[in-house]
Amino acid sequence: MLNPELKLNPKIFEEPEERPIRDGFGDALLELGEKNSNVVVLTADVAESTRVHKFAEKWPEKFIECGIAEQNMAGIAAGLAVSGKIAFISSYATFSPGKNWETIRTTIIYNNANVKIAGHHAGIATGPDGATHQATEDIAIIRCLPNIRVISPCDYFEAKKATLYSADIYGPFYLRFVREKTPVITTEETPFRFGKIEYFWKPKTEKAEIAIMATGYLLYQALLAAKELQEEGIDVCVLNVHTIKPLDEKTLLEVANKVKGIVTVEDHQIHGGMGSAIAEFLAKTKPLRIEFIGLQNTFGESGNIKDLIKKYGLDKESIKSAVKKLLS
Amino acid sequence: MIEELYDEKLKILEEKANEIRRLIIEMLFEAGSGHSAGPLGMADIFSALYFHILRHDPKNPNWQDRDRLVLSNGHICPVQYAAMALAGYFPKEELKTLRKINSRLQGHPHRTSLPGIENTSGPLGEGISQAIGMAIAAKLDKKGYHIYCITSDGEHQEGNIWEAYMFLGKNQLENLTIIIDRNYIQIDGFTEDVMPLEPLKQKLESFGLHVLEVDGHNIRAFVDAVREARSEWKRTSVIIAYTIPGKGVSFMEKKFEWHGKPPNKEEAKKAIDELRTLGGKIISEHQ
Secondary structure, eight states: OBOGGGOOOTTTTSSOOEEEHHHHHHHHHHHHHHHOTTEEEEESSOTTTTTOHHHHHHOGGGEEEOOSOHHHHHHHHHHHHTTTOEEEEEEETTTTTTTTHHHIIIIIIITTOOEEEEEESBSGGGGGGOGGGOBOSHHHHHHTSTTOEEEOOSSHHHHHHHHHHHHHSOSOEEEEOOSSEEEOOSOTTSOOOTTOOEEEEOOSSSOOSEEEEEOGGGHHHHHHHHHHHHHTTOOEEEEEOOEEESOOHHHHHHHHHHOSEEEEEEEEESSSSHHHHHHHHHHHHOOOEEEEEEEOSOOOOSSOHHHHHHHTTOSHHHHHHHHHHHHO | OOOOOOHHHHHHHHHHHHHHHHHHHHHHHHHSOSOOHHHHHTHHHHHHIIIIIOOOOTTOTTOTTOOEEEESSGGGHHHHHHHHHHHTSSOGGGGGGTTSTTOSSOSSOOTTTSTTOOSOOOSTTOHHHHHHHHHHHHHHTTOOOOEEEEEESGGGGSHHHHHHHHHHHHSOOTTEEEEEEEOOEETTEEHHHHSOOOSHHHHHHHTTOEEEEEETTOHHHHHHHHHHHHHOOSSOEEEEEEOOTTTTOTTTTTOGGGSSOOOOHHHHHHHHHHHHTTTTTSOOTTO
């Protein structure tokens, strides 16, 4: 059953409302503009599609259009940040932190500059634009950097809360956003606890044999799978891993001690992503079997989100099969 | 407001430059690795900056209204460390820790390691962008401090630099002055052989920048160029400072082989003897 403590969307299993995760980022920036005069926003010619255009209209003097120049954008943000500003850089994740990775490493992360990197168009969920614009390696290349905090929100509301949270904490953050509309899983009242892995679906019997750990919008597919599995008599739990770094090792170990196996779910390469982060930790504390749902050493392609997650094995059916594989 | 340079002050700055060079040789010999030619070539400019141009307080390195000095080509940091030690940011003794374990003096400068360092650098082409960010922040905060960014000629082969110049062409930031160390060398050889930069001045002017040229070893001319740059109130100024790599040590001058190596014991001794006597102009009591 859905965890009642989290006040999740009650209509989650009855055609829930769909909203783009990136809108949560844009709406949070509007609030931040009101609230904190030090917030500045930079983009590299993708203001509208990364949802910073409303901030730009309202606070033109605090909005910096860098043109198609992601390295320059990262460097300017670092300079602003060491001068007391809270700088958000907003572009597609394939370009930022893809194209400007070393600039981010040197001038933002190693330099400990207060810059928030918003990586948009994450995952094959980017859809029709094709693999060039579908960031499926961004978690891997960013989470390996020391001292960065990495959040991959599951829906509109979580994206908004994560963005607001990041502005309150000094230091570099990576925020991962998705382009297409995706189901709204949480509500305005759902608490956002940075650094926590949260139970979104609890087993009927309190004795789940398998834990499904999902990050981002695919959490919805995990919840659908859990519900259907329960109807088939298989009890699982579903956990939302919105914070990929630092990883909630305490909860992870507690869960691992209770179950036979774990299924990790993410719209990202299986190498280096959230599943890898979990495996790295459990390999030294509580080794157990893990099935990794994600891109299996392949790029995506053009298509709609529904067809893509089916073809690349990220949908509820794939999650159910992975659970059954671990039980067999 | 930067004061005009009078003869007595000029003499002091020349002496400081010589002392900076001596410290560079000593610290590089002690470190056993590092870059020689670039730092020696920039000693006169660093002397002018730290002892005449910059508005700063070595005892209060985080003073909010200080001028910012962004070093883009981080590998020449021995010249900055030497100037900073002489200015009183930290004890001269600490220069001997360069490139060693637990040192604040990293092989390439790291902002959070050493107070007074404004940016982390080493990977090339990134300084101007950061200086732009600082200049925008100063304007947003209505602060009057000035940002100086030192870059090398070789790093102008990085695309990031031209992204930054394009940005400056659009958003002229008159509170930023860029100084290019034009010494014509890089690791693999002479810049014009490796990847030509000329006509550099025309290229920069075509981006809408205010470009000045100066002899980087003529301290008075350099100070005058900075004064002229500071009087430009509409555009970002770029000063192309022509320098001699290895300047002050005859056997290192104009040789790209000295870009990335330190002197050995004999070479260091020879270099320091030359610097003590100002290339034979002064008879040393040790000779």
